[in-house]
Amino acid sequence: MIRVGPAGVAGVVAIGVVAAVLAATVYPDIDHPLVGTPYGLALGVCAALSVLSWMASILTRDASWVDRLWSIVPALYCGIVLADAGFGSARITVMTALACLWGGRLTFNLIRRAGWRADSEDYRWTYLRELIGQQRFLGVRLGEAGFQAFNVLFVSFGQMLLVWWFTSPVHQAWVHADEPFGWLDYVATGAFVTLLAIEIVADQQMWRFQQDKQRRIAAGEPVAKPFLDTGLFRWCRHPNCTAEQGMWLVFYLYAVSASGDLWHWTAGGCLVLLLLFAVSTRLTERISASRYPSYRQYQAAAPMFIPNPLNPRRRRSRVAYF
Numbered sequence: 368m369i370r371v372g373p374a375g376v377a378g379v380v381a382i383g384v385v386a387a388v389l390a391a392t393v394y395p396d397i398d399h400p401l402v403g404t405p406y407g408l409a410l411g412v413c414a415a416l417s418v419l420s421w422m423a424s425i426l427t428r429d430a431s432w433v434d435r436l437w438s439i440v441p442a443l444y445c446g447i448v449l450a451d452a453g454f455g456s457a458r459i460t461v462m463t464a465l466a467c468l469w470g471g472r473l474t475f476n477l478i479r480r481a482g483w484r485a486d487s488e489d490y491r492w493t494y495l496r497e498l499i500g501q502q503r504f505l506g507v508r509l510g511e512a513g514f515q516a517f518n519v520l521f522v523s524f525g526q527m528l529l530v531w532w533f534t535s536p537v538h539q540a541w542v543h544a545d546e547p548f549g550w551l552d553y554v555a556t557g558a559f560v561t562l563l564a565i566e567i568v569a570d571q572q573m574w575r576f577q578q579d580k581q582r583r584i585a586a587g588e589p590v591a592k593p594f595l596d597t598g599l600f601r602w603c604r605h606p607n608c609t610a611e612q613g614m615w616l617v618f619y620l621y622a623v624s625a626s627g628d629l630w631h632w633t634a635g636g637c638l639v640l641l642l643l644f645a646v647s648t649r650l651t652e653r654i655s656a657s658r659y660p661s662y663r664q665y666q667a668a669a670p671m672f673i674p675n676p677l678n679p680r681r682r683r684s685r686v687a688y689f
Contacts, residue, residue, distance in 0.1 A: 405451035406538035409444040413531040421523035430492040433526050438473035441534040442466040448537045457548040458540045465559050476570050532636030533615045539622035546625050555620035566610035572598040593659045602674035609672045
């Protein structure tokens with residue numbers, strides 16, 4: 368692992384300090400539609416956390432800091448809006464509570480998988496670091512500089528902005544705080560809780576599978592199945608991701624209920640999230656297929672996200688693991 372020397376640490380810290388000073392002095396004077404709103408304040412917090420995430424990724428050579436913040440900031444943003452509303456809006460209160468439940472589940476799952484450990488960079492970032500570093504631009508190998516450009520544009524800043532965006536329906540709930548809690552809010556709440564329960568079950572099934580797999584490897588026992596294809600994973604390859612995307616689509620329904628408008632700029636966040644999952648999950652499957660040749664049989668037998676009980680390939684297919 369490449370270590371950042373004292374000069375590098377000083378440089379990163381200096382850039383971070385300059386960025387923080389600029390954010391504190393320049394941001395309040397920037398005229399944008401959210402000036403003076405609590406979600407405008409949340410945008411400033413997002414910018415500050417993006418800088419901190421980038422600094423931490425450089426100092427530790429670990430791009431997963433954005434993953435650690437991912438589970439925390441939606442509840443923080445909702446809390447900022449709820450506090451500004453004087454804790455008097457039922458809709459914003461429910462949205463904040465759901466964001467806390469979602470974040471608690473994700474944080475717990477990350478902690479038990481050692482995701483907060485110093486050397487626990489997500490394997491996908493490690494893979495991309497190597498992949499991007501091997502590319503050439505104008506005959507020059509990109510190396511670590513190429514990945515850091517990707518880190519700045521997409522990882523630390525791009526993904527933090529996306530989290531702020533898909534949580535933004537709470538802004539619409541704040542704008543229309545006087546609108547009563549309606550039938551669509553009840554539908555959204557029930558759907559969100561149901562999807563959260565599905566995700567919890569999927570996480571637990573994967574956790575038990577991975578624990579048993581690691582136990583067998585440590586004991587020198589044969590591993591019968593290198594990947595999970597039972598339980599919820601029999602119906603689709605990524606049930607937790609399906610539930611995750613569904614929850615933030617459902618979260619937008621609160622904005623629809625509050626405003627009465629079917630389309631609003633706050634819908635863009637959950638739609639971009641769908642695109643991110645489509646790309647990142649394909650990357651994950653590319654890695655899995657390179658490790659386990661039989662994974663392609665599983666891909667043929669089960670859809671990626673949307674279960675299809677009528678899929679004849681799922682009924683006929685029997686994965687041969689080895």
